[in-house]
Amino acid sequence: MPGGAVAGRAEIMKLFDQTGDPRHDRHERVVHQGTFNAAPPSAAAGIVALQRIAGGGPTREADRLAESLRDSWDKVLEHHGIAGYVYGPASTFHVYFETNPERPGRQDEPAGTAHQRSQAPQGQPGTLINQYQRHLRYRGVDIMSSTGGVPLCAHTEEDMPGPPLPSRRRDRAARGRADPILVDGGCMSWRAVGLVGLLMLAATLGYVDRQAVVAVSPTLIEEFDLTNQMWGWTNSAFSLVYIFGSVLEACGSTASA
Amino acid sequence: MDRPHRPEARAGDQHRLLSVAAAGHALASDFWSLCLWRMLLALEKHQGLRACSRASPADAVAPARTRARASSVRVPVLGAMIAPWVVVPLMSQIGWRAAFVVTAASGLCWLAGWFLLTRTENEALGPQPMKLLSGTNAGRLRWGSFGVWAAVLAIFFTVPPTVFVTYFLPRFLETSHAVSQQEMPRWLWQVPLVTDIGQILGGLAASALLGARLELSWFPAGSSC
Numbered sequence: 001m002p003g004g005a006v007a008g009r010a011e012i013m014k015l016f017d018q019t020g021d022p023r024h025d026r027h028e029r030v031v032h033q034g035t036f037n038a039a040p041p042s043a044a045a046g047i048v049a050l051q052r053i054a055g056g057g058p059t060r061e062a063d064r065l066a067e068s069l070r071d072s073w074d075k076v077l078e079h080h081g082i083a084g085y086v087y088g089p090a091s092t093f094h095v096y097f098e099t100n101p102e103r104p105g106r107q108d109e110p111a112g113t114a115h116q117r118s119q120a121p122q123g124q125p126g127t128l129i130n131q132y133q134r135h136l137r138y139r140g141v142d143i144m145s146s147t148g149g150v151p152l153c154a155h156t157e158e159d160m161p162g163p164p165l166p167s168r169r170r171d172r173a174a175r176g177r178a179d180p181i182l183v184d185g186g187c188m189s190w191r192a193v194g195l196v197g198l199l200m201l202a203a204t205l206g207y208v209d210r211q212a213v214v215a216v217s218p219t220l221i222e223e224f225d226l227t228n229q230m231w232g233w234t235n236s237a238f239s240l241v242y243i244f245g246s247v248l249e250a251c252g253s254t255a256s257a
Numbered sequence: 258m259d260r261p262h263r264p265e266a267r268a269g270d271q272h273r274l275l276s277v278a279a280a281g282h283a284l285a286s287d288f289w290s291l292c293l294w295r296m297l298l299a300l301e302k303h304q305g306l307r308a309c310s311r312a313s314p315a316d317a318v319a320p321a322r323t324r325a326r327a328s329s330v331r332v333p334v335l336g337a338m339i340a341p342w343v344v345v346p347l348m349s350q351i352g353w354r355a356a357f358v359v360t361a362a363s364g365l366c367w368l369a370g371w372f373l374l375t376r377t378e379n380e381a382l383g384p385q386p387m388k389l390l391s392g393t394n395a396g397r398l399r400w401g402s403f404g405v406w407a408a409v410l411a412i413f414f415t416v417p418p419t420v421f422v423t424y425f426l427p428r429f430l431e432t433s434h435a436v437s438q439q440e441m442p443r444w445l446w447q448v449p450l451v452t453d454i455g456q457i458l459g460g461l462a463a464s465a466l467l468g469a470r471l472e473l474s475w476f477p478a479g480s481s482c
Contacts, residue, residue: 215344
């Protein structure tokens with residue numbers, strides 16, 4: 001079981017102390033408890049990290065990425081007409097979804113007021129947050145917090161989402177590739193409706209072809225002088241080829257899979 | 258980027274061949290030739306119709322959780338219901354051989370519509386629906402799985418009675434109840450209707466059972482910290 005200790009000058013170590021002053025303990029005290037905080041590898045990594053960020057470069061890079069992320073994400077919300085905004089200082093971001101229809105919409109909102117409103121956002125429903133996190137996880141992102149997160153200097157531009165796609169057509173294309181549901185604003189596109197309709201018609205016509213012989217069977221039986229057994233074999237010929245064709249194809253699919 | 262898919266070749270070819278085999282019934286002259294055309298029809302039907310029916314709204318566009326329910330609303334049986342109403346009047350007017358040709362020719366009209374809708378590359382469709390159409394996404398069939406044999410047994414016990422009733426109902430109506438050929442459509446559409454109702458109920462039941470199982474496996478979501 002590795003062990004370690006954090007030591008430092010008294011005036012610095014005092015920052016960790018609980019003084020009993022609620023304001024200090026809640027807002028000013030440096031929180032240091034954690035599972036690995038005093039472990040030697042963590043401490044060593046911490047020293048190296050501190051040395052690297054001492055110049056300010058990594059911090060500025062994280063801030064820049066966060067600002068880029070907030071800007072892109074906000075544009076995505078605007079692009080899709082989602083009531084919400086993305087805000088946050090330094091290298092953080094928070095996403096707020098408006099669920100109260102009585103609050104003013106964002107279209108007439110002057111620039112900058114979004115952040116002001118974010119100081120006192122209304123609570124977001126837990127179900128909404130759960131769904132939001134669930135969809136992000138489905139796409140490989142775990143933000144580990146309510147709706148926000150903290151980009152790091154280890155992130156790159158490739159980790160950041162791009163700007164919203166410029167045209168509605170490309171937007172549909174992207175969604176079509178990502179999802180088999182060919183939707184446009186919750187409805188199927190006219191082309192998808194047409195294709196599905198044609199497929200349904202094809203299936204219907206196929207059955208008309210198949211059942212036509214049944215409809216005219218009294219005439220066929222009389223014209224070809226078929227017995228019940230012969231009529232049965234006529235349809236068994238169809239069924240046997242159908243069954244064995246399907247089995248052979250399934251075996252072929254299995255072999256090629 | 259995935260290349261846009263152009264599905265017209267496979268789906269169109271299959272339907273054209275299906276229609277050719279159906280029209281070929283008009284050339285039947287005896288028991289053996291009728292068997293031959295039935296076999297040719299089955300040969301193409303097991304591919305063409307499978308591609309079309311699998312790419313129904315259920316598989317092509319329905320989300321996975323609602324797919325079983327959507328599958329129940331497939332429409333192939335609609336063709337069986339309307340076939341007697343279409344074929345018998347045609348036969349009365351132009352004879353049974355021409356009736357086969359006319360019904361099969363309707364596939365060419367379908368092919369024209371399909372060509373119009375798919376003549377241009379359609380990037381909005383994406384690969385998944387077209388994979389369903391082309392049949393290249395066939396899943397790996399595991400013969401040892403319970404599901405496969407459950408399906409085989411279900412088909413084994415349910416399809417033969419349906420096929421028997423479907424094919425011999427006209428013969429029974431004619432010999433036992435003296436129903437004429439022209440009156441036949443009044444009775445023949447009911448069998449596929451009942452079949453479809455059973456299919457819908459089965460789809461709803463399967464969807465309910467599937468939904469319950471998915472709910473159990475749905476991972477709990479919540480803030481991690």
